[in-house]
Amino acid sequence: MFKNLNKDIPASVVVFFVALPLCLGIALASGAPLFSGLIAGIVGGIVVGSISGSQLGVSGPAAGLAVIVLGAIASLGFENFLVAVVIGGVLQLLLGVLKAGVIGYYFPSSVIKGMLAGIGIIIFLKQIPHAFGYDKDYEGDLAFSQADGENTFSELINMLDYVSPGAILVTVISLIILLLWEKVLSKKHKIFTIIPGPLVAVAAGVIYQITMVGSGNLAISPEHLVQVPVPESAADFFGQFTFPNFGAITNPQIWIAGATIAIVASLETLLCVEATDKLDPQKRITPTNRELFAQGTGNIVSGLIGGLPITQVIVRSSANIQSGGQSKFSAIFHGFLILLSVITIPFLLNKIPLAVLAAILLIVGYKLAKPALFKQMFSLGKSQFIPFIVTIVGIVFTDLLIGIGLGLAVGIIVILLNSYKNSHFLHKEGYDVNDGKFKMTLAEEVTFLNKGAISRELHSLPENAYLELDVTKTKNLDHDIVEILDEFSVRAKEKNITIKIISERGTIENPSSYKEFFEKEKKQIA
Structure with a gap:
């Protein structure tokens, strides 16, 4: 401290x-x-x-x-x-x-x-x-x-x-x-x-x-x-x-x-x-x-x-x-x-x-709502941009909790629509604590509803662990999960954790950007 x-x-x-x-x-x-x-x-x-x-x-x-x-x-x-x-x-x-x-x-x-x-x-x-x-x-x-x-x-x-x-x-x-x-x-x-x-x-x-x-x-x-x-x-x-x-x-x-x-x-x-x-x-x-x-x-x-x-x-x-x-x-x-x-x-x-x-708060407010953030969210597609905008409008024209509630409701509707064709769950297998090797297999549809479980599993990995992340069956990986992986990569380097991704395009260890990797994976699947 x-x-x-x-x-x-x-x-x-x-x-x-x-x-x-x-x-x-x-x-x-x-x-x-x-x-x-x-x-x-x-x-x-x-x-x-x-x-x-x-x-x-x-x-x-x-x-x-x-x-x-x-x-x-x-x-x-x-x-x-x-x-x-x-x-x-x-x-x-x-x-x-x-x-x-x-x-x-x-x-x-x-x-x-x-x-x-x-x-x-x-x-x-x-x-x-x-x-x-x-x-x-x-x-x-x-x-x-x-x-x-x-x-x-x-x-x-x-x-x-x-x-x-x-x-x-x-x-x-x-x-x-x-x-x-x-x-x-x-x-x-x-x-x-x-x-x-x-x-x-x-x-x-x-x-x-x-x-x-x-x-x-x-x-x-x-x-x-x-x-x-x-x-x-x-x-x-x-x-x-x-x-x-x-x-x-x-x-x-x-x-x-x-x-x-x-x-x-x-x-x-x-x-x-x-x-x-x-x-x-x-x-x-x-x-x-x-x-x-x-x-x-x-x-x-x-x-x-x-x-x-x-x-x-x-x-x-x-x-x-x-x-x-x-x-x-x-x-x-x-x-x-x-x-x-x-x-x-x-x-x-x-x-x-x-x-x-x-004056101090004017700068704080601007930095929280930079135009670049709107551009970034728009580039992520409707499933991310619509809840984002609804939350903003709700907060500006009502209050914090109502705005959050409206954004969450829209987010759930989007998830339900995307989940109509596929089930969504997290499947884990092949854990071997003795040799430090772990395997995590993601399902066809992985949404923000799974981010708590995935985050918990990732952060429970010991130092020097070797994780195989199998996404060969995954057809839709929510942006929230990709963000968790990107954010965890910072901690993974500190704990010397190796992450090997197995996908339809092949395998890769410790990608520099999970967002870029899964964007290419999405195009491959399409």
């Missing part, structure tokens, strides 16, 4: 600046004290990050739970609601023990990539008003319909009546710094890779705010700045912690709220884990049952000290990956940064313009 501090520490700084306004914004949208969002961010970084097996995932309060939390607090009261958060954490521990993490394997790759692109588009669209100085929608909102009756697109029109020249200027300066840092300066000298560009952009924004106070239209008004609660004393600081009222634990509404939090938080976490693993350059696999255990522990701790529910969050996780994070140290350290900053420098944090953070 400490081998890549030169990359993890700069990444953690970027995640810290992204997470800080999101924690506050989600607390505001949830009808909870602002400090409860910061508690969830701290616990998500330190507690969940320490226990989790995810190397790049970052946890904290999630926008997807804001509506649920708002309703629960309104009906139960905040102290009683905290009991529901603790109960939700306990239920997540139980889900981890029952190995419910396998659910994440049953979401096709096209839907996960659609989720990433959809969230990227939403992040980009939601940040445009903040970049122009219109902050009516809370930071971190990912839903199409907003609590104030507006939506993602109507806010783009409304912002034109509230344009702040100062916010626009800060956004432009920040974007220039970020792009110049990434595209030019980082390639010129090592110092520019050690100091993160977003930190420089934030520093420039703070300097701008301090120097432009009282400068008319060019000044940024307080409502367009980060607003961290500022305690006047140590007693005031500790007075911000709230503790659950366990005397109300017999209230059935609390148990219903707890179960709802556990289910939604677990589902969002497992989806984020799948997406984060897709983005990981090293193609590491997160143990999903351990992740549920980590999230459950985090929610118990958060609920006990007055924090919001926690999930793994794709916005922070993708910012971590794009900033060069290498291990879980980045997530853990960002939690400590939140804790230390709200104790020691809340006044300075409150000088940060939201426009700077909007």
Whole structure:
């Protein structure tokens, strides 16, 4: 965990600046004290990050739970609601023990990539008003319909009546710094890779705010700045912690709220884990049952000290990956940064313009939804592209879970249509542990429904193993399975595993690209 501090520490700084306004914004949208969002961010970084097996995932309060939390607090009261958060954490521990993490394997790759692109588009669209100085929608909102009756697109029109020249200027300066840092300066000298560009952009924004106070239209008004609660004393600081009222634990509404939090938080976490693993350059696999255990522990701790529910969050996780994070140290350290900053420098944090953070998130959103991704998915054919697009449209015009559900439904329909002619299953034979030789035979039709089993078998292979993968009978190999093989090839080299593919075209050992190999195989079969 400490081998890549030169990359993890700069990444953690970027995640810290992204997470800080999101924690506050989600607390505001949830009808909870602002400090409860910061508690969830701290616990998500330190507690969940320490226990989790995810190397790049970052946890904290999630926008997807804001509506649920708002309703629960309104009906139960905040102290009683905290009991529901603790109960939700306990239920997540139980889900981890029952190995419910396998659910994440049953979401096709096209839907996960659609989720990433959809969230990227939403992040980009939601940040445009903040970049122009219109902050009516809370930071971190990912839903199409907003609590104030507006939506993602109507806010783009409304912002034109509230344009702040100062916010626009800060956004432009920040974007220039970020792009110049990434595209030019980082390639010129090592110092520019050690100091993160977003930190420089934030520093420039703070300097701008301090120097432009009282400068008319060019000044940024307080409502367009980060607003961290500022305690006047140590007693005031500790007075911000709230503790659950366990005397109300017999209230059935609390148990219903707890179960709802556990289910939604677990589902969002497992989806984020799948997406984060897709983005990981090293193609590491997160143990999903351990992740549920980590999230459950985090929610118990958060609920006990007055924090919001926690999930793994794709916005922070993708910012971590794009900033060069290498291990879980980045997530853990960002939690400590939140804790230390709200104790020691809340006044300075409150000088940060939201426009700077909007600029950072504009780049994060663009990278998640690059045009090249759409081109790649289109080239894979209708069975991949249609669920991908449906997921994006669903997320942009509804919310995360509905969009995922629509994409999954379409993906299942496509699979059922493709499976109408052939059965789909995974057949294994010829295992010989003593001499390290293994044989796996794939059936005529292998779909994403089989990817959990195939992934488990591949990752259970010992070091120096020799695997014969027989695909002579396979007529349709889903893109998800090819991706698993490509991703596993990275780990196979580290474990000195030889993979010999037996196909109608002949045999080949350790192909450089499984995607290219099976594309040629597909043409041969046709």
